Structures are given as C-alpha cells and as structure tokens.
Amino acid sequence: MSTMSLALRDSTTMVRRRIKHMRRYPSLTLQLVGLPVVFLLLFVYVFGGTLGNGLGSGPGGRSEYVAYVTPGIILMAMATVAMGTAVSVSMDMMEGIVARFKTMAIARVSVLTGHVVAAMLQTFFAVVVVVAVAFAIGFRSDANVVEWFAAAGVLAMFAFALTWLTVAMGLAAKTIDSASNMPQPLVFLPLLGSGFVPTDSMPAGLRWFADYQPFTPVIETLRGLLLGTGIGANGIGAVAWSAGIALIGYLWARKLYNRQA
Amino acid sequence: MTANINQPAIAVRGLRKQYGDKVVLDGIDLSVAQGKIFSLLGPNGAGKTTIVRILSTLIRADAGDIRVAGHDLVREPDAVRAAIGVTGQFSAVDKLLTGEENLLLMADLHHLDRRVGRRRAAELLERFDLVEAGGKPASTYSGGMQRRLDLAMTLLGSPQVIFLDEPTTGLDPRSRRDVWQLIRELVAGGVTIFLTTQYLDEADHLADRIALLDQGRLVAEGTPEELKRQIPGGHVNLRFTDAAELDLAARTLAATSRDDEALVLQVPHDGGVHSLRALLARLDDASIEVEELTLHTPDLDDVFLALTEKKMEAVR
Structure with a gap:
C-alpha cells in the first residue's frame, strides 16, 4: 500500500473512532449546537424588534433582523463547535491510547485528521440546525443553487481553518480547563464584528477592530451570497483569512503533536 | 523480514538521555535475546519508563546505538513500530x-482484513475473559479488566517484541498471577518480553535475565541466580530468651549484627547443611540456649539493597 492510501485508510479509521465517541456521548454535541440556537432566538425575539429598526434599510423590525443576524449566528455556531474541538482534543491527548497510537506503524497525521474531519462533520450538523431554525422563524434567502454552494464553500473553508486552530489549542493546553478557555474569544468575535449590528454603528476604535478581524469578511460574504448585499473585497478577505488561519493552525498542531518530551 | 535467530531482539549501546541538566540515563548497554524475558528492575525514578519510551519510539535518545527487532530505531522507526507492542503503566485503551470496539480499532490500524480482524478480536476477548464485558464501554471496567484489555490490544498485532512497563502495578494479587501466566504463555510462543518492574519477586519469577537500574545506570546484570550469588546475603537469625545468653552468643560467634531489643543475633551463613551443623555444635559447646532459629537465603532484595547501598556510601 502506498503512503498516501495508508494515510487515507488510517485517517478513515480515526474519523470512525471520533464519530463513535460523538454518537455514544451526544450531550456535548447538543450543548454545542444549543448555544447558538438560544442566541438566535434571544436576538430575534428579545432584541430583534428594536435592532431591526436601527438597521436603516428596508422595512426594519424583527423580520429584517432575522435576515441580518442569521449569518452572524452561523459563524457563532462554528466558533462554538471549534471550542468543543479544543476540549475533545485535549481530553483525547490525556488518554493513554494516543501514546499507543504513536508506537504503532500507522500514518502519524491520522489521529489529527480524525479529529479535524469529525469536527467538520459536527460543524456541518450545527450549521444545518441553525439554518433550519432560522428558516422556521422567518429567515428567507433569495440565493440560487450556485450561491448556496458558494456559501457552503466559504463556510467549509473557514470551518477548516478554525478546526485546525482549535486542534492546535487542544494540543497546547495542559489541562481540560485551559483547553476550553483558550478558544473562548472566538465565540465573541461575531459580536465584536458585523455579526449582530453593522460596524458603522460602533465607536471608532471598536469599529476599526470589527472591520479588520477575520469573522467580519466571512459574515459579509455570507450575507452577500444569501441576501444579495454587496460583497466587494470581503470575498478575498474571507479566503485569505481562512487560508492563513488554516496554515498557522496546521503547522502549530503538527509541531505540538510531534514534539518529543 | 524475520530477524536472524542469533541476532538479539533488542540491542542497546551507549544510550543517554537528559532533561535539561538532569541526566536520566547515563550510558546504558544491554542486549535481549529473542524469545526471552528480560526484566529491568529499579526503584521509582530510576529511569525504567524512560527506557521503555525510547525503545518504543515515543521519545528520542540523546545518544546511543539502538536496534529493536533488527531495525535501527532512528533510521527505521516505522519498521520498529510494526514489530513491537507496548503496554504501559497507564492504560492505553x-x-x-x-472492549470489542477497542480491539476492532486495533485490527483496522493493523490493516487486517475485516473478517480476520473480527475473528482475532473474538479470540482475544475469549482468551482474556472479556466476552461478557466486550459490549460495555471500557470506562466501566475494573483496573484488572482494563489491563487485560490493554494487553489484548497489544497482542492483536502479533508483535515480535513486547514492552511491558510495570504491567502489574496497582493490580490485585489474583490479576497479577493472571498477567504472569500470560507472560509465560507469550514467551512459550516465541515472543520477546521486555518487562520493567519494581517488584523483585516478579522479576525473580519471570525473568531469564535481570538488569538493575539505579539512578540512570545499570548497576548489575545477569540471571536471577547469578545476581543472588554476587552478594553474600545468606545468614542465620538466632533469637534468645534473655540478654545474658545473647551476650554470650555474641562473644562466641562472629555476628554481623545484633538487636538487643528483640534479642536477635545475625550470623553470616552460606545456606549449607554442613556449616549449619557446625554452628549448632559451637552453640552446644558453649551451652547457649537458643529460643528460635531462622535461615535466610539471599534473595533479590538483598542484591538490590546491597548494590544500591554501596552506591549511596560512595556518594557520602
């Protein structure tokens, strides 16, 4: 068997292992998906009426706010799942089984690819749930099939980047607690970007941060594809941030996994 | 790919490892013949686990020429990994x-055909008395069951060389006997075992050869018999009814130590019947009444204490 097909086979085995974990202990997944759904309902039904009026375009009110906030909540869901990934990786590394894997003649990267692919599936599940709830409470999109696929592609890219980054965080963490604390800021980034309100309503310093942080171009690209707003340079920004974060996350994770005590 | 039968299963020359300023392994040389049980004996912190971690490719040595199952550890780590199995002191399940899923996971990672994998897993569950528990999560297993599953997982790949790092630490006496029995069966099947332990009786029971590790150096190596012969640990303990008798005996015999509280005198002795008769004759001649006599033949404890104490004195 060639090195490549060996890596693929071992990685598939590791993905199956992670999926078994998730299916046997679904509470973590449900918790990770539940949080963004609660935020969606909270923002639409509690703050939505007022916030929608402040958007300053269209009819205003709750119905307009559902459309505005859904891309932000989707990104929040991705960040929440990524946080769970860091915790799962860190828990796994504390088990003796990973030391066993390292003494076996298997593709070394497969333990990590198992985590990455399983986390991507978990993200996909979370995003589908969030979008379904959003549709149920009045979200409508005028996107065609190509635009939906493009949106899925942008999300997959960014999820891939966040996953590698949080896999690395999980490896870097010395305790489970620090593994859950390290990626916490990611969950707040949609709030400190264009996820919940337009950035031009923010004070100067915060606005500068909100405009230049990675979540904003991804959210704006998503809005453009699903709601038909202008995308501009955000598309390039989303791709560049995804590629950059994925590369850094991957290299960091690989270095940590191969480190020798 | 099977290694030449005359070639050692494990050959180590000049192994060194240090963490920062602390030298953990200071020039280890050892050789383990195929199909034998080699036991590395030493107190906690002697460096036993570090050696296992190096030989099983988990960490790198700072220096040394190491071959496991005929393969160079640095140049062909994957060939080494394909030939070994490791069960550490912390369960690797x-x-x-x-339990069954754990074994099937190993079968997949050894790239066994699905059907072959299922058969091997079923056999091992049977052999390790885990058939009933096979469908339950390993988190619900007792310590002994987890260790058995751990060993079963190690065996699934049919390794030529097995590293067992303190395999019976924390087990109850019965599980301990089970593990011993299993180790003997494995060696009968031609596997080489590298066993670390802090229990002298375990090494004495199982090992063909024993090396004593103390503070990162091998202080002695040989068969259990050779090691016991190295030190004159045999003695006779004589207990008396009162201090006067003890005094008298101490003057009559060449005692190595006396305990005035317990009224016990320790006299060196080679374990032979002839010299024992001579000793008793001398006590009779002096009309010394002995309350109790116990014979102590040297065991690995004596060897271990003698060798490590010698070193402590040298340091002082």
Missing part, C-alpha cells in the same frame, strides 16, 4: 469505546 479508548475508554469511550467498548
């Missing part, structure tokens, strides 16, 4: 999976 996936606690979220069931």
